Amino acid sequence: MAIAIVDYGMGNLHSVGKAVERLGYEALVTGDREEIIGADGVILPGVGAFGDAMVHLRESGLDTVVKEAAVGSKPLLGICLGMQLLFSSSEEHGEHEGLDILPGKVVRFAPGELKVPHMGWNRLEFLHAENPLFMGLEAGHVYFVHSYHALTENRDDLLAVTDYGHPVTAIVGRGSNFGMQFHPEKSGELGMKLLGNFLALTGAPVQR
Numbered sequence: 001m002a003i004a005i006v007d008y009g010m011g012n013l014h015s016v017g018k019a020v021e022r023l024g025y026e027a028l029v030t031g032d033r034e035e036i037i038g039a040d041g042v043i044l045p046g047v048g049a050f051g052d053a054m055v056h057l058r059e060s061g062l063d064t065v066v067k068e069a070a071v072g073s074k075p076l077l078g079i080c081l082g083m084q085l086l087f088s089s090s091e092e093h094g095e096h097e098g099l100d101i102l103p104g105k106v107v108r109f110a111p112g113e114l115k116v117p118h119m120g121w122n123r124l125e126f127l128h129a130e131n132p133l134f135m136g137l138e139a140g141h142v143y144f145v146h147s148y149h150a151l152t153e154n155r156d157d158l159l160a161v162t163d164y165g166h167p168v169t170a171i172v173g174r175g176s177n178f179g180m181q182f183h184p185e186k187s188g189e190l191g192m193k194l195l196g197n198f199l200a201l202t203g204a205p206v207q208r
Contacts, residue, residue, distance in 0.1 A: 001204050002026035004039035006066060006082075008056045011045035012183070016079065019185035023196045024206040033065045041202030042069045046081025050090040050106060050148070053081055054098065063099060070101045075176045075201045083172065083179030084150055092148050101177055103153035114165045117147040122162040122182075124170055124190075131159055133171070133178060133197050142170070142187035142194075149181065176201070 003020050005013055005027055013029050020027040020043070028035060036042055044066055046053055057063040070076050070086075078086045087098045090106035098106070109116045121141040126134050144162070150169040152158045159178075160171035171194075172179040178198060184191035 001038075001040040002028040003041045003043060003199060003202060003204055004036045005029045005043045005045060006036060006062060007031040008053070008060050008062045010048045010053050010056055011082065012047050012080075012185075013045060015183075015185050016043060016045045019192065019195060020199065021207075023192065023199055025199050025202075025204050026207055031060055031062060033061070036062075036065050036069060039074070040204035041075040041077070041199065042066070044076065044078045044082035044085060046079065046083075046085060048081060050081065050084055050092040050098070051094060051096040053085055054096055057085070057099075067099055067101065070099075070177050073176050075198060076101075076178065077198050078179040079185075080146065080181060080183055083181050084148065086172070086177065086179050087150050088153075090148065102157055102172060102174060102179070104151050104157070105153075106148050106150050108148050109164075112165075117145060118149075118164050118168070119145045122164060122170075124160045124162055125167075126160050128159050131173060132201060133159065133173060133194060135197055137190065137193055137197070140190040142182040142184070142191050144170075144182045146181060150179075
């Protein structure tokens with residue numbers, strides 16, 4: 001079995017796939033429903049605008065496939081824009097409905113003294129250190145690039161934050177569904193360990 005990386009035409013598929021393989025797992029970049037549903041775990045990457053991504057997902061029918069994967073016990077991870085797509089809606093360039101897997105809204109950073117986009121290395125603060133995603137880890141710095149951030153409706157869904165003038169959603173999770181606003185594959189040792197902990201939750205066989 002493998003880790004399915006959802007190919008809907010918008011995403012850092014190559015870098016995520018290579019990171020999964022470096023951690024010893026088989027990566028399957030695919031837009032096929034059966035392959036996604038049959039995989040041990042699913043990763044939803046994303047680079048670009050929220051509205052465009054939702055159009056691509058709907059036109060390909062992959063929105064329903066991702067929702068189907070999220071309903072079961074199969075671990076699902078959204079990365080960067082992929083994390084934002086898990087939420088109910090976004091105000092990026094208008095109002096757009098999301099996948100509504102996690103209740104909440106994606107909003108733009110308020111104009112002011114802070115530079116937008118938020119770009120660079122910021123320290124994580126784990127809010128639920130007991131979560132298996134954080135097993136054996138200490139909070140450290142990871143790499144962010146984003147102009148919009150998620151506001152969770154349910155405080156319990158917020159697993160980690162970073163400080164950028166105010167607490168900013170960094171990691172979310174409910175059940176077997178997770179999201180990371182930063183790029184774990186570009187976030188050094190901590191990012192790869194977080195990705196590795198997610199992959200371990202899938203129960204997929206390690207290739208080495």
